[in-house]
Amino acid sequence: MKLKYWLMLAFLIVMLLPVAAGWALYSLYNYYNDQRAVTEYVELSGQLAPIELALSDPGLYQLHSPDAFAALSELENGRVNFALYLPTGIRVYTSEGSTWSAGAYTVGxxxxxxxxYNLQIRxxxxSLKKPVWEKGELVGIYEIVMLRGDWLEGISLRTTWVMGLAATFFILLYGTVLWLLSRKLFRPMKYLIERMDAFARGEAATDVVPVRHDExxxxxxxxxxxxxxxxxxxxxxxxxxKEKELMIASLSHDLKTPLMSISAYTEVLNGDRQLKRLERQEYQDVLLGNVERMKQMISELEMYTALGSSESEMAMVKVEGEEFFDMLLGSYEGLAERGQIDVKMxxxxxxxxRVHPEQLMRLTDNLINNALRHTRTNGVMGLGVIASDWELPEWxxxxxxxxxxNYRAGATLILVQNEGPAIPEEQLIRIFEPYVQHQNQEEKTYAGGSGLGLSIAKRVAIKHGGDMRxxxxxxxxxLAACRLPEHGECKCREGG
Structure with missing residues (x-):
C-alpha cells in the first residue's frame, strides 16, 4: 500500500478506535448495571413485600395526626424510604421526616x-410507584425508594477497572501506532540515513534492505x-x-625523441663546421621528417579528443555502398607490389x-596500415566489405x-585481416585503448606509430552508430571488423 494511503487509513483508525472503545465500554457498563440491578431487585423484593402490604391500607391516605402513622415507623430502615400521596398530589407522610400538614407539599x-407500576432504576x-384503591376508587399513591447499597459500595472498584482498561487500551493503541510507524517510516529512514552516511564515507552498504513497494x-x-x-x-x-595522464606521458615520451633529434641536427647546422651541400640537405630532410612526425602525432591526438567529445557531430551523407567501397578499397590495390604481399579484396x-567519407577513409587507413605492419613477407591480407545478406569471403x-x-546481424562488416603473429590475449583486450601498442614477442619491439590509430578507428565507428572488434x-x-549500420537497399541496383 502506498505510504500516503496507509497514513490516511492509520489516522482514521486512530481517531475512530477511542470512540469505538468508549462506546463499547459504556455499553458493557450499562449491561452490567442492568444485570446487577435485576439481581439487587430480586434480593430486595423480599423486603418490599411487607412494606407494600402495609402501605396498601386505604385508611392511611388521609390527613391524620402523626400518631396515626406510628405503625409505619417500624418499617423504616437505612436502605428503604417511602412516601404517601393523596390523588390530588398532597403528600401525607414520608419516612424521611414528620407528617406534613394539608397543602404543605404537593406534587403535580x-x-x-x-x-x-414501573420499576425505575437509577x-x-x-423507585416504585403504585396506586391504592378502595371500592374501585383511587384513594392514594405510595412511592418506595430503595438505596442500592451493594452497587454503591462497588463503585470505586468498578471505576478502578474502567480506568485501568482505558489506560491499557491507550497504551496498546499508542504502542501499536509506534510499531507501525517504526515499520513503515522510522526503520526505512534509518536504512536510508545509514546508507547515506556509508556513501559519504566512501563505503559500500552491506545490509540488505527488504523489498518494499511504497514511497x-x-x-x-x-x-x-x-x-x-x-x-x-x-x-x-x-x-x-588515468587515460589523460597516460596520453600526456606517452605523448611526452614520443615527442622527446624527435625533439632531441631536431635539437642535435639544429646545433650541427648552426655550428662552425663546414657541411657539404648534400650533408646539409640530408640534415634538413631529417629535421623536416621529425617535424612532420610531431605534427602527425599532435593531429591524431586532436582527432582522438574531438571524436571522444559528446558535442562533436559529423556531417553524414548517404552513399551507395558498392560504388563507394569499390572506390575506397580500390586505392589499396598497389599494396601487393609495394609490400610483397597477396591482397584479396x-x-x-x-x-x-550514411557516412562521413573522410573519417571512414581514416578508419580504413588506420586498420590497413596496422595490418600491413603485422603481415609477414609473402603473406596474405584480406580486405572486404560484406553486407548482412551476403556470404562471408573464403579467406x-x-x-x-x-x-x-551473429556480430553483423542487420549490419555490414568492414573486414581487414592479415597473416602474422597472433596478439596475446592480455594485449588484445586493451588493443583499442589509446597508446596501447602490440609488442612483437619475437623481436621484443613495438609496432610503431603514434598508438592512437586503432583508438581513433573505433571512435569513428561509434560515431557512425557502429562498433569495432x-x-x-x-x-x-x-582480423579487425568494423560494424556499420545499413540504411536500406540501393534502388538503382535493383532496377539494373
Missing part, C-alpha cells in the same frame, strides 16, 4: 402519575540507483583521468549507408564465421 399531577436507587521503498531504490550511477561516473572520471553489398578465419554472422589466432593472424 403529571409527575405523580408518571411511571406507575444510579443510586430503585520509502521507491526512495531507497532510487538512492541505490543514484549511488550506482555516481560510482560509475566516478569510475569513468578516474578512468578518463571483396566488396559484396547493395545497401545504402576469413574459419572458426570465426559463426561469431561474425578484433580477433587474433595463432597460425592464422589477426
Amino acid at each position: 399531577g403529571a409527575e405523580l402519575y408518571r411511571n406507575l 444510579h443510586r436507587t430503585f 520509502m521503498g521507491i526512495l531507497l531504490q532510487q538512492f541505490d540507483a543514484m549511488q550506482d550511477k555516481i560510482r560509475h561516473t566516478q569510475a569513468d572520471v578516474e578512468r578518463e583521468q 571483396d566488396v559484396r553489398t547493395d545497401q545504402l549507408y 576469413i578465419i574459419p572458426s570465426l564465421r559463426a561469431e561474425l554472422d 578484433m580477433w587474433s589466432y595463432e597460425g592464422y593472424g589477426t
Whole structure:
C-alpha cells in the first residue's frame, strides 16, 4: 500500500478506535448495571413485600395526626424510604421526616402519575410507584425508594477497572501506532540515513534492505540507483583521468625523441663546421621528417579528443555502398607490389549507408596500415566489405564465421585481416585503448606509430552508430571488423 494511503487509513483508525472503545465500554457498563440491578431487585423484593402490604391500607391516605402513622415507623430502615400521596398530589407522610400538614407539599399531577407500576432504576436507587384503591376508587399513591447499597459500595472498584482498561487500551493503541510507524517510516529512514552516511564515507552498504513497494521503498531504490550511477561516473572520471595522464606521458615520451633529434641536427647546422651541400640537405630532410612526425602525432591526438567529445557531430551523407567501397578499397590495390604481399579484396553489398567519407577513409587507413605492419613477407591480407545478406569471403578465419554472422546481424562488416603473429590475449583486450601498442614477442619491439590509430578507428565507428572488434589466432593472424549500420537497399541496383 502506498505510504500516503496507509497514513490516511492509520489516522482514521486512530481517531475512530477511542470512540469505538468508549462506546463499547459504556455499553458493557450499562449491561452490567442492568444485570446487577435485576439481581439487587430480586434480593430486595423480599423486603418490599411487607412494606407494600402495609402501605396498601386505604385508611392511611388521609390527613391524620402523626400518631396515626406510628405503625409505619417500624418499617423504616437505612436502605428503604417511602412516601404517601393523596390523588390530588398532597403528600401525607414520608419516612424521611414528620407528617406534613394539608397543602404543605404537593406534587403535580403529571409527575405523580408518571411511571406507575414501573420499576425505575437509577444510579443510586430503585423507585416504585403504585396506586391504592378502595371500592374501585383511587384513594392514594405510595412511592418506595430503595438505596442500592451493594452497587454503591462497588463503585470505586468498578471505576478502578474502567480506568485501568482505558489506560491499557491507550497504551496498546499508542504502542501499536509506534510499531507501525517504526515499520513503515522510522526503520526505512534509518536504512536510508545509514546508507547515506556509508556513501559519504566512501563505503559500500552491506545490509540488505527488504523489498518494499511504497514511497520509502521507491526512495531507497532510487538512492541505490543514484549511488550506482555516481560510482560509475566516478569510475569513468578516474578512468578518463588515468587515460589523460597516460596520453600526456606517452605523448611526452614520443615527442622527446624527435625533439632531441631536431635539437642535435639544429646545433650541427648552426655550428662552425663546414657541411657539404648534400650533408646539409640530408640534415634538413631529417629535421623536416621529425617535424612532420610531431605534427602527425599532435593531429591524431586532436582527432582522438574531438571524436571522444559528446558535442562533436559529423556531417553524414548517404552513399551507395558498392560504388563507394569499390572506390575506397580500390586505392589499396598497389599494396601487393609495394609490400610483397597477396591482397584479396571483396566488396559484396547493395545497401545504402550514411557516412562521413573522410573519417571512414581514416578508419580504413588506420586498420590497413596496422595490418600491413603485422603481415609477414609473402603473406596474405584480406580486405572486404560484406553486407548482412551476403556470404562471408573464403579467406576469413574459419572458426570465426559463426561469431561474425551473429556480430553483423542487420549490419555490414568492414573486414581487414592479415597473416602474422597472433596478439596475446592480455594485449588484445586493451588493443583499442589509446597508446596501447602490440609488442612483437619475437623481436621484443613495438609496432610503431603514434598508438592512437586503432583508438581513433573505433571512435569513428561509434560515431557512425557502429562498433569495432578484433580477433587474433595463432597460425592464422589477426582480423579487425568494423560494424556499420545499413540504411536500406540501393534502388538503382535493383532496377539494373
